[in-house]
Amino acid sequence: MGAAFYFQNILGGLAYGSLLFLIASGFTLIFGLMRIINLAQTSFYLIGAYVGLSLIAKGVNFWLSGVVAGIATMLLGFALYSLFLHRYHADHLTSLLLTLGATLVFDDSVLAIWGGDPHSISAPPELAGSIHAGNLVFPSYWLALIFVSLAIAGMLFLFLQRTQLGMIIRAAVDDEEMTRGLGVDVNRSFYVVFAAGALLAGLGGLLGGPITAAYPGLDGELTPLAFAVVIVGGMGSLSGALIGSALIGLVNAFGKAMFPEFSYFTIFVPVALIMAIRPQGLFGRAQ
């Protein structure tokens, strides 16, 4: 276990964390704003991956496919929210159960359309190679994914801090009732955040595809990891999601490399401990 081992796993872990962030950022904002646990978030990831790979198979450029996949899941998320979820604004459990029902329908649709075989997704040709540095070899796509995710995180922060809608969202996360009392139309931000969460997850599906591939059941595997991210980072905190994603990505990579029989264990035991010691997460505020 030389330096190369550590470096390799750090990069791999951060790349994995990057795709987790694309799922978890929407997840945490949706929860922070609406108190909805959106179990369909990873279904959007999976649908995004499949839509993207179908487009690539038709010769569409990788990045463009990702954007289209994101738009497709955004529309799906918007439909899910405006048709069903918005009616149950104050009913958190009902909302959760509806997103659960949606995952059943989404997953089966994916199976019906794309079949049960796993599909690998190759990185865009300009990033398909590896970077060699001394005895260190890693796919250049890893770096690209980390960079893209950071850029998206930066845009999200700018949006939340600098735009009017972002301010409304932050205000509503802090105190929805008071924000409404000031005459602000909070409901509009619900639609925007839910759809944006679906967009990021769908985009993440294709961007993460070269790492996770796409197969039925992938969403079920990612959901607990996304949960781990928000438990560690604190529900509703975007910076928490960013740091949590990196941590969970790293623990996942090292766990798989060092304790292959217990890699799941190595992720969730620290998560359970954090939960036991600091239920609001490392960066969350006490309710």
Added chain:
Amino acid sequence: MRRGLWLVLAAAALAIALIVPRAGVPVFYVSLLTQTWIFAIVAMSLDLLIGFTGLVSFMQAAFFGGGSYAVAIVATRYGVTNFFLLVAIGIAVGVLVAAVFGLVALRAEGVGFIIITIALNQILWGLAYQWVSVSGGDNGITGFSRPAVGPFDVSDNAGFYHLCLIVLIIVLLFLLALVRSPFGLVLRGVRETPRRMRALGYNVWLYRYLALLVSGGIAGLAGVLFAWYNQFVGPTNIALDQSTQLLIMVILGGIGTLFGQVLGAGIVVFLSNVLSSLTGRWQMVLGAIYFIIVMYAPDGLIGLGRRMLRRGQGKRVAPVPIDQKVPGMAGEET
């Protein structure tokens, strides 16, 4: 009068259920009914948490699968064949998993509790899936059979059917007595207004914890039966999907009814088996049914039936939304 009618109905249903395997019903359906009884037991154990304590748990599959793995491992590694010992071990492991997970999960309340139980469920699933040297990994564990219950052989379908039915009835009676006992009344108080119960001097945490232990033990018992039913144990027994399906059974039947969970388990078991032989898309159908139930009959089929009866008498009653059935979930600090 009405109580008498219900007793007669229950006795009739029981009599029919008892003679099913001898009445020329095809083996396929006897086997599905056996599965129904087993899932009804777990679904009821989950209803004790959701419907009577106000804890929406996604880790029920961990208790259930824990019981399954416990008997499979003990039977194959140590050659234990005593029925009562194996059942005791299964229940003990269910309680143990609940005792450990409960310590962590009960740090959170409301929606946070749901999230942490999902994560906890995954810990045990991960162990079952990855700790190949003990759990057999994806291949699971085979090579154990249904032990005799004292002098009774239950290795054939009919015998095993009766065993599961009898355990179901015992568990149902036990839970009915429990929720009507002073302990059960405190649980309902905890479900409705934890804060007031605290003010009255009840240790809310302890009551929730005890409910989890009881629920874990019952789920572990059902896990033992399920291991014998399949004579196979694999990670799918613990998977999150399993917890989800149990939750659907509870809601489908009607939260807080116990009887309803038998119905809910039956519908899910039969739908998934019958529909999957007709169409590959049974999961979509199940999802759609589930959507409709959550939106239009949140009190489940039992509640729907009750409302239909009332409607027959000229009274219109709106269903109680799920969130009002589990009021503790809404509160950040309740």
